[in-house]
Structures are given as C-alpha cells and as structure tokens.
Amino acid sequence: xxxxxxxxxxxxxxxxxxxxxxxxxxxxxxxxxxxxxxxxxxxxxxxxxxxxxxxxxxxxxxxxxxxxxxxxxxxxxxxxxxxxxxxxxxxxxxxxxxxxxxxxxxxxxxxxxxxx
Amino acid sequence: xxxxxxxxxxxxxxxxxxxxxxxxxxxxxxxxxxxxxxxxxxxxxxxxxxxxxxxxxxxxxxxxxxxxxxxxxxxxxxxxxxxxxxxxxxxxxxxxxxxxxxxxxxxxx
Numbered sequence: 054x055x056x057x058x059x060x061x062x063x064x065x066x067x068x069x070x071x072x073x074x075x076x077x078x079x080x081x082x083x084x085x086x087x088x089x090x091x092x093x094x095x096x097x098x099x100x101x102x103x104x105x106x107x108x109x110x111x112x113x114x115x116x117x118x119x120x121x122x123x124x125x126x127x128x129x130x131x132x133x134x135x136x137x138x139x140x141x142x143x144x145x146x147x148x149x150x151x152x153x154x155x156x157x158x159x160x161x162x163x164x165x166x167x168x169x
Numbered sequence: 170x171x172x173x174x175x176x177x178x179x180x181x182x183x184x185x186x187x188x189x190x191x192x193x194x195x196x197x198x199x200x201x202x203x204x205x206x207x208x209x210x211x212x213x214x215x216x217x218x219x220x221x222x223x224x225x226x227x228x229x230x231x232x233x234x235x236x237x238x239x240x241x242x243x244x245x246x247x248x249x250x251x252x253x254x255x256x257x258x259x260x261x262x263x264x265x266x267x268x269x270x271x272x273x274x275x276x277x278x
Contacts, residue, residue, distance in 0.1 A: 086266065095255050095268040096212070109265050144212065158202060158257075158266075160212040 059145050059161035066135055067169050073131045074164045078147030082159070085128050087120055088144040089113075090163070096144055102128060135168045142166075172196050175256050175269035182276050188243040190272045192256030195237065202266070203230050203241050204255040212255070215241070246276045 058077045066072050078085045083104050088096035099118070100110045104125035117135075122128040132139055145161040173194045182188050192201070203215040216223050216230040218239065223230050227246075232239040243250055256269040 088266075088268075095271045096257075097268070098266055101265065146212075157214040157217050158204070158212075159214065160204075162211045 057145055057147050057159050057161035059143075059164050061164055062162065063165045063167075065167045065169065068137060069134055071131065071133045072135055072166065073129055074143055074145075074166075075127060075129050076145030076147075076161055077127045078145070079159055080126075082147035082149055083125070084148045085122055086146045086148075086158070087128070087130050088146065090142045090144055091140075099130070099143075132166075135166075137168045140166055140168045171270065172260075172267050173256055173258055173269040175254075175272050177272060178270065179273045180275070182246050182274070184247060184276055184278050186246050186276075188246050188250075188274065188276075190241045190254050190256075190274070192239045192241070192269055193237060194239075194256075194258050194267075196258065196267065197261050198234075198237075198258040199261060200259040201232055201239050202257045202259075203239075204257060206253040206255060206271070208252075210252075215254075243274075248276045248278050251275050 060075045064072055086101040087099040089099055090096045098111050099114055100120050102122040105122050117133045120130045142163040142165050144163045146158045148158050176191045200217055200219045202217050204212050205215050206212045218230055218232040227244045229242040253271045253273050255271045257266045
C-alpha cells in the first residue's frame with residue numbers, strides 16, 4: 054500500500070505527557086498537511102509543509118505543538134505537556150506539487166489521541 | 170461567521186433521490202475540494218475544482234467562482250452514499266486548506 058500512513062493509530066496518554074505522531078506521505082508528494090478533527094466537526098488546519106519547509110502554522114497551534122519534516126519525506130507532530138483539550142483525531146494528508154493539474158488530497162487514517 | 174459554510178448540516182434522503190449539498194465561501198480561493206468521510210473511516214478526496222464542473226459516476230461537482238459557491242450532487246442516491254461530505258478551499262495562492270463543518274448525509278433504503 055503506497056497511501057499516506059500514520060502511526061500510531063491510537064494513543065492514550067496522561068495529561069502532562071509528551072506525545073509524537075508520525076506521518077509518511079505518498080513518496081512523490083511534496084506537500085504535507087496536518088489537521089485536527091474532533092467529533093462532529095470538520096477538520097481544522099494545523100500546519101503544512103512544502104518539502105521540508107513549514108510554510109504556515111495555524112494560530113490554533115500553541116507553543117506546545119511542533120511539527121517537522123526534516124528531509125522532506127515523513128513528518129512528525131509533537132505535542133508537549135498534553136492537555137485534555139488536545140484529545141482529537143490528528144490527520145495527515147499529502148498532495149503533489151502545487152499547480153499540478155489534477156491535484157487531489159490523500160489522507161491518512163489518522164491518529165486518535167485521548168488525553169486522560 | 171465561518172469562511173466556508175455548508176448547507177444543509179444534516180440531510181436524510183430516500184434511496185434513489187437526487188441530492189444537493191451546497192458550499193459557500195467568503196475568501197479568495199485557487200481551488201475547492203469535496204471530501205467524503207464514512208463513520209469511523211478515513212477521508213477520501215472526491216473532487217478538486219478550480220472552475221466549471223466535474224463528474225465521476227453518480228457524483229457531480231460544480232463551482233461558480235464569481236458567486237463563491239459550489240455544489241455537490243448525487244444522482245440516484247444509495248444507502249452506501251451515507252457519509253459526511255466536507256467542502257474545503259485552498260485560500261488564495263497558498264496551500265492552506267479551510268474546511269467547512271461538513272454535511273451528514275443519511276440515505277435510507
């Protein structure tokens with residue numbers, strides 16, 4: 054399967070702990086996006102990368118959130134000192150280089166975070 | 170007011186009915202996506218539009234850039250079409266996506 058993969062699928066953690074999620078995009082895709090989705094809501098934009106460059110970061114992201122894509126391939130999203138309000142599904146998506154004529158988004162299955 | 174608004178929020182239809190889901194946006198966009206999310210499932214991209222109309226099977230998506238409006242139509246709806254349909258726009262010439270709140274569709278046999 055060469056789709057977008059995310060790891061882990063589920064993460065349960067205690068408040069105050071740090072967590073890290075990984076996303077492996079489709080190999081030839083230059084753009085990588087992170088979103089967060091809570092039950093009954095549409096996804097909220099968190100950040101995105103063009104290759105290794107982080108081009109934009111949502112105001113929703115506090116200083117406790119950081120994302121990297123060091124070699125322009127996989128990406129990690131770290132949440133430090135987790136809070137119960139961080140509980141959500143964290144989604145990753147990738148797409149080809151912007152401007153491609155048939156650019157679609159490809160989503161991973163997400164990482165469900167539960168902060169106790 | 171959200172930058173991307175969908176209507177209706179919830180929709181129940183009988184099998185075979187023609188369905189329309191609407192999306193209005195208030196920002197300048199370079200493209201619009203229609204996405205499908207089944208309960209407990211991942212998100213699948215249905216269409217990306219920058220102008221005009223696209224068709225895939227029983228699904229048709231249209232966009233009117235001047236009116237800042239897009240519609241997703243489902244012809245001959247089927248219970249397996251039951252899902253959340255999400256409209257998302259690429260803001261301006263950046264890659265940032267802004268999502269609508271989604272439309273929950275239930276098609277009854």
